[in-house]
Amino acid sequence: MAGSKAKPRSSDTEIIQTTSWSAGPGCHGTCGVLAHVKNGKLTKIEGDPDHPFNQGRLCARCLAMTQYVYHPDRLTRPLKRIGERGEGKWQEISWEEAFDWIEKRMDRIRKDYGPESVIFSMGTGRDISPWLCMLAYAYGSPNVVFALSGNACYSPRIAAVETVLGDYCVPDAAQWLEKRYDDPKYRLPKCIIIWGYNIPNTCPDNIFGHWFIDLMKRGTEIVCIDPRMTWFSSRAKHWLRLRPGTDGALAMGFLNAIINESVFDREFVEKWTNAPFLIRTDSGKLLRESDIRTDGKPENFIVWDSSKKEPVVWESNRAAYRPGTCKPALHGNHTIVLKDGEKVVCKTVWDGFCEEVNKYPLDRVSEITGIPKKKIHAAAHFFAECKPSSIHWGLPIDSTPGITPTAQAITALWCLTGNLEVPGGNIIARNAFECVSYALPGAEGVIKLASKEADQKRISTDKYGPFRKFIWRAQTDTVLDQIFTEKPYPIKAIWMQTGNLIAGIGFEPKKWVEALKKLDFIAAVDLFMTPTTQLADIVLPAASFLEKDGVRSWWVPLQTINKAISVEGCKPDVEINFELARRFDPNLRWKSVEELFDNILQKSGMSFKELQKKKWALPPEGNPSAPYRRHEKGLLRKDGRPGFETPSGKVELYSSLREEWGLEPLPHYEEPPFTPVSRPDLAKEYPLILSTGRRSFAYFNAEHRMIPWLRELDPNPIVEIHPDTAKSLNVGDGEWVWVENWLGRQRFKAKLTLAVLPQMVMAAHGWWFPEEEGAEPSLFGAWKSNINQLIPMGSQGKDGLGAPIKNLLCKVYKV
Amino acid sequence: MIKKKPKYGLLIDYEYCTGCHTCELACAQEYKHQPGVRGIKVFEVEQKLPNGSAYLTYFPFPTEVCILCPHLTKKGLEPACVKHCMAACMKYGRIEDLAVEIKKPRMVLWSGKQ
Structure with a gap:
């Protein structure tokens, strides 16, 4: 047993401290757990009260680990196929x-x-x-x-935020601070936007969902953006119940309300974003130094100095103006002489950004999203005027081919309101150390x-x-x-x-x-x-997290997974x-697994064994992976200069990378490809919006259906239908229905609930039946209630990212 | 017939119960209960409001099976459900002590069987 050992509570039980990640609970959390082991067998699992991530708490999936590790269906021998593929002969x-x-x-x-x-x-x-x-x-x-x-x-969101900021961001729930909420450096967010996430059912992306409940108990108010009624929406100060897939339009509406009523952080915009950069009105592209000087570099950009009334070069690799001082104009058209003597009229990125944002007046946003204008206005102002505020977003953002422009808009929201890298705001997240x-x-x-x-x-x-x-x-x-x-x-x-x-x-x-x-x-x-x-x-046959050593450096803390048992x-x-x-x-490169772990941990200055003894570590202030205000301190860029790790060193409201890739550089809204708006023809036959992917408190995606304690909690594949809609379909609560579209039909058990909008249904995903025949054609009942059969491949966005997962079309009728 | 006056109970701040069902699993693990047998069960209540909207409440309900984990509380530990509650919305203690802590709406004090 290599794990850190806590004091045993009885002489024959050993308590081993480890980190839950991967096979077992399935999630992306990083909870500290105490494994009770007697005669080499796991008898009980508990949350580690001394761990800063979960503070002793533990979810249903982890608490079911004794049923998981010793399940009679666990694979325990390598199996080689001896029949035809799918025949089930091994x-x-x-x-x-x-x-x-x-x-x-x-x-x-x-x-x-x-x-x-x-x-x-x-x-x-x-x-x-x-x-x-x-x-x-x-x-x-x-x-x-x-x-x-x-x-x-997730990776589409990460890529989108990297496009704007050169790094990724998560909301600050004091996870970098050992004393958490009580640390004097921390500030409680006055407002958090929970955007498309039913967090209590999952610990997404290295965020412990219930941190947000901790914050609410301390006074944080919630803006909930979700078509479904959730625990959060019921307790939110503002609940914006949008049509599935219209998040991008809502984000643009928020920007509209915030910019046009000047409740944004002008100093941040002027100093840290590329808002003053010039865009050529002839080509619609950024004006570059190479456009105006024969020896000019294409990676340098141009701003208009409003005091000297002349163009000034922004040197991207130094993240500075040349010469040093400049009062860049945020607005206006400026005529620039190009290197060949031609003149071209240029506008600022900020004017271009505002033009785009002005395409989304709240009347239009209300029409697209289905949310009353007044509600959008009130929520946007509440978010912008609370300091600090943060945004936590979920998978619905990735669930549209328009993911990147949507995420660009949302990223702009936390930047323009001055909530980037401030305590209680949205924090740049890097792997620990x-x-x-x-x-x-x-x-x-x-x-x-x-x-x-x-x-x-x-x-x-x-x-x-x-x-x-x-x-x-x-x-x-x-x-x-x-x-x-x-x-x-x-x-x-x-x-x-x-x-x-x-x-x-x-x-x-x-x-x-x-x-x-x-x-x-x-x-x-x-x-x-x-x-x-x-x-x-x-x-x-693979091992669960309790049966292995490992390392974890994803955001914080840095920690080891410690082997507690063997199966x-x-x-x-x-x-x-x-x-x-x-x-x-x-x-x-590595002679052993331990050498590999040591190599991964190298930047922390600790070996695997050293970290294992320490249990976990948080990066100290001054480390590039620890907040706050790193862009001011030169902690983000490799050259140590203030700024960001983007091509220009600025927050790129207008993305130079997207321009380079031939894609729209500014945030905007794209209607998903299969909605009642984009495909009224299909909607005639399939009048309901089909959403899927909502989390179950019992399962992680397609896992855990064979664990009795968990299956008991959520025994059937459920489709949520509004009672009014169900009435018109003559469907009663608990009845089996077909959910059908042009790709096929699958059986689900109807749950009549006010949680969903009348024009949508929400079907559970990841369903198969381990208790059924494994061999083909059954494949454990994989063709019965598998909602993925109704979701198309090949509808990714223009940048290869995003898919229509929560905004498809279907019809529902009784089996 | 009046039974022995209960001394201990659970103070449940159901405003913060998120319906994660951790309490049920903590109980199942502690007692190795068969499926279907639970000392606590979480209920979901969807309530229509007069303004046309609705409100979602979860309520953890200690069942007939609950004995308040005396084997843990005697050692100064918390009952399994209280210890693991993700929302930290339950507290174990003497009924008199817990009653004093009811300082906000949407709380329930449950007197246990011992």
Whole structure:
């Protein structure tokens, strides 16, 4: 037992402190837990009262761990397929045989087709993502795929905020401070916008959902933006109940109310954003130094000095004006002489930004979103006038192909109101101590491809700018296409880990089944047999978080996962992948898993063992990964100058990157592709808005249906229907209904509830039935209540990001 | 017939119960209950309001099965549900002490069976 040991409460029980992440509760939280272990067996699990993240609390999924680790259906031996794919006939083999066979099969494919012909697929990767990347990169493939259409979970938001700010942001719930809310450096947010998140049901993105309840108890007021009635909406000062998918329009409306009534932070706009940069009115593009001087650099921009009445150069790499002083104009048209002597009229970015914002007067926003104008106005003002305020947003932002312009608008909201990097505002979030294990959006990790050349074959980098700059995955929809087209090169095998492609993450899952069956080799790693693992050629049994060591540096704190127990036959993902990585790459940088952990933790100055003893660590003030006001102190940029890690060093209200990628540089609203507004033709047959993806308190996505204590809490696939709508459909509470659209129909149990708008239904996702037949055609009932069958692949946004998950169309009728 | 006067109970601030069901799982784990058997159960109440909108309330209800975890409280620990409550909306204690803490609306004091 390597874990930190707490004082035992009885002589024969050992209490081991560890961190819950990944297999087990499934979530992205990082709760401190105490595992009670007697004779090597887990008898009980508790929240660690001394841990700053959860302070002793623990959710239902973690408290069910005794049923999880010793579940009779746990996979405990490597299984090799002996029948046809999907036939459910398996042979138990040893780990050594499994490794040898995988090595042989994958080596052959690498020799014949190149390493890029193997896809490494993850779901919500959690602590396993780095190990998946390690294996892919050791094998030589750049094609790591997060298997959700449009990569539409979190990374689109991260990429969008990086586009504007050069870093990502999260709301400040004092998570960087050991004393949390009581630390004198912290300020309680007066207002938090909870934007599309039913937080109590999940701990998203390394935020403990109930922190917001802690803050509310201390006086924080809530603005809730959600089409569904939630715990938050009932307790919010302002509840904006928008039509699903219209978040972008609402964000533009907020900007409109805030800018036109001057309740924004003008000093911040002038000093820290690219608002004064000039845009050419002839091309609509940013005016660059190379436009006006033969020796000018294209990365430098131009502002109009309002006191000297002349253009002044902003040097991006120094993040400073040349010469030093300048009083840049925020408004007005200015005539600039270009290097060839031609004159061009330029406007400021700020004027251009305001022009865009003025396309969204509140009457129009009200019409698009369905929210009364007065309510939008009141909520926008409340948010802007409370200091500090912050915004916490959820997956619905990613659930539209218009994700990036939506997220640009929302990012502008927390910047323009002076809430960036202030205590209680939105805080730039970096991995603790800047320890990065693998390539995340915007960060380079210690696990990387051997060379830049190896990355050139990554699927979709040629098509999508963000995938060249921030997102080191292959674009999912393009991958699925390429499996069928084999262009520009064939895909021959897939390695699947931490994801359930068929019942959890893949839209149009029958297409994915067809795609899988085309491949020469499929390996899967999981803890239970699922509809997806059923289709594999080999399945490897993985360990839960209690059965392994690990490191965690995602935001804060920095901490270790400490092995508390073993389940005979199961191996931690990191060990599985390390063994194969070592075989595929004899020059692998690390000699052992511990050396790998040490390498990841290097920037913290601690080794794995040292951190394990310490339990967890928070970066001290002055570290680039600790707030506040880092842009003023020069802690964000590599050169140590004040400013941001964007191409210009400014907050880019007008995105120079989007301009470079040929996309609209300013925030705006895009109507999703399958709504009653965009497709009135389809809406005639499918009159209800279909939303999915809302969280269950019992499950993490497609997991946990086999855990009795959890299944009891949420036993059936539910579709939420408003009672008035149900009445018109002649559907009673608890009756089974078909939810149908042009892609198919699935069965759900109707829950009549005021939680949903009358014109929408909300169908639960991730449903399959572990108690049913595993072999095809059943695949554990994966074709009965799988809402993903009604969601199209291939509707990603212009930058490859986002998918219409909460704003589709359907009809509902009784079974 | 008057039974023994209860001494201990739970003060439940149901304004903050978010319906996460942690209390139910904490109870199930503590006693290794079969599915269906719980010392506490969370109810969801959707209430229409006169202004046409609605209000969502969750209420953790200690059931017939609840014995207030004497094996833990005797050691000075909290009952399993109270300890793990994600919203920290429940408190265990002497009924007289808890009664004094009712200083806000939407609280319920439950007298336990011991």
